[in-house]
Amino acid sequence: MAEFNTLDDFDFRGMSVLLRVDINCPLNRTTLEIEDDNRIQQIMPTIKELVHKGAKIAVLAHQGRPGDWDFIPLDKHARIIGHLLGKEVPYVDDIFGPTAVQAIRSMAAGDVIVLKNVRELPYEQDKKTMEEHAKTELVLSLAPQFDIYVNDAFGASHRSQASLVGFPGVMPSAAGRLLEKELKALKTVFEDPARPCVFILGGAKFGDSVKVVDRVITKKVADWVIIVGVTGNAFLKARGVKLGSPSEDLISKEMTPEDLDAAKALLLDKGEKILLPFDVAIEIDCRRRDILVGDLPQEYPVLDIGKGSIEKFEKVIARAGTVFMSGPAGMIEKEPFAYGTKELMEAMTHSKAFTVIGGGHTGSAAEKYHLFHKFSYVSTGGGALETYLLGKPLPVVEALKAAHNRKCPPRTG
Ligand code: 3PG
Numbered sequence: 001m002a003e004f005n006t007l008d009d010f011d012f013r014g015m016s017v018l019l020r021v022d023i024n025c026p027l028n029r030t031t032l033e034i035e036d037d038n039r040i041q042q043i044m045p046t047i048k049e050l051v052h053k054g055a056k057i058a059v060l061a062h063q064g065r066p067g068d069w070d071f072i073p074l075d076k077h078a079r080i081i082g083h084l085l086g087k088e089v090p091y092v093d094d095i096f097g098p099t100a101v102q103a104i105r106s107m108a109a110g111d112v113i114v115l116k117n118v119r120e121l122p123y124e125q126d127k128k129t130m131e132e133h134a135k136t137e138l139v140l141s142l143a144p145q146f147d148i149y150v151n152d153a154f155g156a157s158h159r160s161q162a163s164l165v166g167f168p169g170v171m172p173s174a175a176g177r178l179l180e181k182e183l184k185a186l187k188t189v190f191e192d193p194a195r196p197c198v199f200i201l202g203g204a205k206f207g208d209s210v211k212v213v214d215r216v217i218t219k220k221v222a223d224w225v226i227i228v229g230v231t232g233n234a235f236l237k238a239r240g241v242k243l244g245s246p247s248e249d250l251i252s253k254e255m256t257p258e259d260l261d262a263a264k265a266l267l268l269d270k271g272e273k274i275l276l277p278f279d280v281a282i283e284i285d286c287r288r289r290d291i292l293v294g295d296l297p298q299e300y301p302v303l304d305i306g307k308g309s310i311e312k313f314e315k316v317i318a319r320a321g322t323v324f325m326s327g328p329a330g331m332i333e334k335e336p337f338a339y340g341t342k343e344l345m346e347a348m349t350h351s352k353a354f355t356v357i358g359g360g361h362t363g364s365a366a367e368k369y370h371l372f373h374k375f376s377y378v379s380t381g382g383g384a385l386e387t388y389l390l391g392k393p394l395p396v397v398e399a400l401k402a403a404h405n406r407k408c409p410p411r412t413g
Pocket residue numbers: 022024064065155156159382383384
């Protein structure tokens with residue numbers, strides 16, 4: 001039995017739909033223009049399907065956080081949605097006031113509008129339960145204006161925020177196509193992966209990596225875990241490798257002594273499943289130099305995995321049935337040091353494996369190397385993916401499940 005409703009479970013003809021999406025995009029710091037619109041592109045199948053089915057759609061979303069430089073209105077996002085849809089998509093500078101209500105009520109079948117950045121509401125980001133959020137002015141005002149709430153915000157599914165979990169408590173609700181697709185791809189990797197299953201974990205945020213590595217090995221999801229990037233350096237340090245002070249200082253910022261002890265214990269306990277680089281790249285006199293980890297000079301930061309390690313990892317990837325990659329292998333902003341990430345991604349796309357990438361800038365990197373469409377799946381999740389990897393519940397999914405389990409959804413208004 002399905003765990004939550006999807007777009008297949010409702011007749012959308014003439015229905016007004018409140019569609020919560022995650023179109024929180026990376027912006028250019030100077031121009032504040034959207035630099036990567038992938039998250040917008042990925043919600044278009046849901047919007048197009050709802051338009052095609054004759055719904056009236058109001059998009060609700062956020063961009064940035066109040067006080068941050070990338071906290072901007074959603075007019076630019078509305079323009080891109082309109083462009084991708086091939087029709088005008090008005091931006092309404094209001095969330096639930098008279099202007100918004102007027103715009104919602106004036107929609108005809110197939111119309112799409114974009115409401116104001118929902119994080120303008122001071123309580124939107126309060127970490128509360130779905131029952132508590134169901135009582136907010138946002139939910140009490142907007143729920144009566146709509147027939148169905150659709151949540152397609154996988155990227156924000158780890159947040160228990162008002163616009164994300166409050167509505168399923170009070171009205172008929174469904175998951176959008178992107179949310180469905182993301183969960184399906186992750187299920188394919190986590191529940192019954194084609195073997196061998198290889199995880200490549202990288203990036204600069206060490207955070208909960210030790211827990212993720214431990215979990216995927218203990219639960220017998222991963223046959224091999226390749227650890228690269230700053231996270232890989234942290235594991236090398238745990239193994240006793242002297243990386244030099246620039247890299248060790250960076251690791252100390254992200255990693256507590258307890259994390260280091262946990263990494264050491266994990267290497268002792270499950271080290272036979274963990275593959276670390278045996279050579280790395282540093283920059284000397286503006287040139288990339290690949291050096292064995294035992295021979296590293298101590299004054300240069302480690303910027304990428306080395307060519308020998310790349311070859312070794314490529315062989316593991318070539319034989320895999322499933323490969324999941326999250327986070328780059330090196331400093332991808334600096335051309336010669338994007339090499340490791342690019343090579344590992346290429347190896348994934350050349351293999352016959354089911355391949356999934358995601359997290360932080362991984363998708364943008366794939367786009368830059370023209371590999372984006374060669375993966376089986378590219379996730380739009382950053383924090384949401386990390387939460388999933390840790391085996392923690394995603395509040396958005398839990399709220400949709402709770403709504404589905406209620407036989408007769410109550411209505412407000
Ligand atoms: C994200 O990009 O991580 C999501 O849009 C959620 O945004 P947040 O991290 O600011 O809560």
